[in-house]
Amino acid sequence: MPQDTFTIRLLAKELASSLRGGRINRINQPGKEELSLLIYTQKGTLKLTVNANAADCGVYFTTDNPPNPLTAPNFCMLLRKYLQGAEILGVETPGFERILIFRVLCFSDFSTAERELRVEIMGKYSNILLTEKGIILGALKTTTIDENCRRAILPGAPYLPPAPQDKTDPSDLSALRALLSPPLPDDLPRFLFQHVAGLAPCTAEQIVSGYRGGDLAQYVHDTIFSDEISPCVVEKNGVPTDFFARYVPGGISFESISAAEQYFYAGRRAKKGFDELQRKLSSAVSSAKKKQEKRLSQVLEKRRQCEGMEEDRIKGExxxxxxYRLKQGMRSCELENYYDEAGGTVKIALDERLSPADNAQAYFRRYRKQKRTLEVLGPQETEVRSELEYSLSLLAAIASADRMDDLKCLEEELQLAGLLKQPERRKKQAVPEYPFRRFEKDGFEVLAGRNNLQNDRLIRTSSPDDIWLHAQKYHSSHVVIRTGGRAVPDEVLLFAAGICARYSDARQGGRIPVDYCPIRQVKKPPKARAGFVIYHEYKTILTEPDTDAKEL
Structure with missing residues (x-):
């Protein structure tokens, strides 16, 4: 992404035109390295995002409302102290640097002061600083006092700009001509990127691609300092990969650089947030699944140890x-086994310290202990297998999620199940209720649950004549066709079965069986886990996952 001086200079002009004369009404810090400014202007209220994150650094307008922390960070409080109600005088870039300077006029009860909010957009070195008369009042990222520190970024320290790059300033036309005098290198875009200040590799490629001969230095100079813009965003597989101040083939056009940046960063942030939440949920459920598998193995091991229970009872008998044939002090004996139809004998180990009667009682006590153990292990095994099956259904739902709403629903379910910590909510903050996945086919509404809780709700809110579908012998979402009392055509059944297969364990495979029946045949056993039901008098249809169906 070309967050170079070429793009930032054009962005500064755009921001200055929109913000000049506006007043800063509200300042929030929703992220560790992100600020949100609400600004009143003559054109209306604008929300400006200022991000100093290494991967998402940028300044752009937005309409998003990210949640803010309950307690504002220190830097946010500092900005509220100095900038609340301030008037924006202008936005500019110093020289040809990747720095945006917001000049603001601040008012207090007894005085006014002009301050500067400096946004250094430099990748991992990005920072946000507030200065007054060249003195730093505060910074988002500060440095320590060290002899090797090139720039002291501390409150009270003089502001020093970043060290300039050892490259040619494109505003110096004579220096540019000296640099681009013949013979020219074969890889001219790379040469421009390495020797001309303020250009990203893609910007250098754009400049060279438009050159049609003549004075190269003059062309490069005029192209860099031209105010012409045609912003666009390039996507790959529906995910934004880059944005440009000037149009490139295949890009999505926007009216302003800020709008292109907003679309780009919103798309990237959504993809990043989706992947992070998916990993978080998968990790929580996998950890629970691992514990359940360990517990199940312990239960099965105890059951294995009780396999000789009947032998102990027979030996006691x-x-x-x-x-009358035994004496104390014997270490073993061999007796006729009248429980054996073949009439064989069995060798029985004895404790020589015990009497024959006490040895018999020892075998009976071992038998009774193993019997009690088996009685306890039965419900335990049923419970742990149920929990393990529930965890597998959660993993299947997480893997098949394709929208953030799907993961949010699953996150809520995991919190209610105790697999994730419940978040702290402000008073009167309602828990959002997410809708079902909704599709339409030939006038029939097809609904699919996003998690096990929604699966249960989907069944409760459906009519007895609605058709219910579920993948056979696979974990899947519950799917319901709202019939409205009409007969369901085969095409609609096949479509709904494809949706069911799409949100199942078998979504990567070929044809899978999907069971379907009227809702009246679906019952939920008492005290059953969320999403678990039993059903009767069903039919089965073979289908492949329908990945092309568009959710409404």
Whole structure:
């Protein structure tokens, strides 16, 4: 993305035209390295985002309302102290640097002062600083006092601009001509990027692609300092990959650089947030699944240890029946096994310290202990298998999610299930209720749940004649066709089955079986986990996942 001086200079003109004379009404810091300024202008209220994150650094207008922390960070409080109600005098760039300077006139009860909010857009070195008369009042990122520190960024320290690059200033036409005198290198875009200040590689390529002969230095100079803009954003697979101040083939056009930046960063942020939340949910459920599998293995191991329970009972019975033949001090005995149809014998180990009767009782006690253990293990095994099945259904739903709303619904379910910590909410802050996935086919409404809680709600809110679908022997979303009392054509059934397969474990495979039946045949057992139901008198249809269906 060309956050170079070429683009920032054009952005400064755009911001100055929109913000000059405006007043800063509200200052928030929704992110660690992001500011949000609400500005009243003659053209209306504008919200300006100022981001100093290494991956998302930029300044642009936005309509988003990100949540703010309950307690404002220190830098945000500092800006509120000095800039609240300030009038914006102008926006400019110093020389040919990647710095935006917002000159503001600040008012207090007894005086006025002119201050500067400096936004240094320099990748991982990006920063936001507030200065007055060349002295730093505060900064988003500060440095320590060190002998090796090139720039001291501390409150009270004089502001020093970043060290200039050892490149040719494009505003110096004579220096530019000396640099671009023949012979020219074969890779001219790379040469411009490496030797001319303020150009990104893609900007250099754009400049060279438009050159049609003549004075190259004059052409480069005029192109860089031209105020002509035609902003656009380039996408790949629906995700923004770059934005430009001037149009490139295949780009999506915008009216302003700020609008292009907003679209670009919103798309990137949405993709990044989606991936991060998906990893977070998968990690939480996988951790729970690992614990459940460990617990199940422990239950199965205890069950295995109880496999000899009946043998202990038989040995106790045989010892009791042959007490007259046994004596204390014997280490073992071999007795006829009258429980064996073949009439064989069994060798029984004895404790020589115990009497024959006590040895028999020891076998009975071991038998009763194993019997009680099995009685306890039965419900435990059922419970842990149910929890494990629930975790697998959550993993399937997380993997098949394709929208942020899907993950938000799953996050809410995980919080209610205790797999994630409940967030702190402000008073009277309502929990959002997300709608079902909604599709339409030939006049029939097709709904799909986003998580297990929605699956249950979908069944509760459906009519008895509506058609319910679920992938056979796979975890999947519950899908319902709202019939309205009409007969459902085969095309609609096949479409709904494709939606069901799309949001299932088998979405990457081929044809899979999908069961369907009227809602009246679907029942939820008492105390069953969310999303778990039983159904009767169903039919099955074979279909492939429908990835082309558009959600409404």
């Amino acid at each position: 045989l010892l009791t029946a042959n007490l």
